[in-house]
Amino acid sequence: MIQRALVLHRWDFQETSLLLDVFTEQNGRVRLIAKGAKRPKSPWRGLAQPFVPLKIEYKGRSDLKTLTLLEQDTQLVNTRLNGNALYSGFYLNELLQRLLPNEAEAQELFQHYWSAIAVLAESSYVEPALRRFEWQLLEHLGAAFDWHHDADTGQPLKELEYCYFVPDHGLVSAPRYKGDKAYAVSDIERIANWDINDEHRLKQLKWIMREALHVYLGDKPLRSRELFQQRRK
Structure with a gap:
């Protein structure tokens, strides 16, 4: 089956x-081997890289599939990321x-x-x-x-002045720990x-998203974030 895809890493x-x-449209994230893609005359050489819209096909039953077709998806604009956009x-x-997870549908x-x-x-x-x-x-x-209700009581947050974010739980009316960051409900x-x-508000959302994602990412640092911080030095 031919499907749209983008390379996440190589x-x-x-x-x-x-x-x-590779992140595919039909099958989610898939690990592939692109045989011969580094050869100077390979048509895949310049395509098998992040942010190039692709059409691919592959075969195999193991977790590591074999790429059989790789071509640029000309119906989508080829994106070239530079500077902060590239690190983002x-x-x-x-x-x-x-x-x-591998091969979990995510259209x-x-x-x-x-x-x-x-x-x-x-x-x-x-x-x-x-x-x-x-x-x-x-x-x-x-x-x-839920952005609109207390995760503990179900009370509408609009009845409050401030609320607090609890990772893997939601927004609540009372802090869990001393020093928890308070957010204005109006924001x-x-x-x-x-x-x-x-x-x-953008900084507040960034902080909330970082706390929410940390539950799933764990304590292992993000390499992309480290690279971006090094670039800014």
């Missing part, structure tokens, strides 16, 4: 081949590599991912696209929370409607 394999971690794209790819998330990459290619202001995709990923993982209501053009 590794050298033996002298002439590549190992590819690496960040999205690393999230998918760390959090998506809607694939569309969200491609939309995010397209925005990164067109805009120098990357933060809103990153935050939206983080939320869409949480929804896919079944980890989304949370606007964030819930994706009114995040304000720098203050």
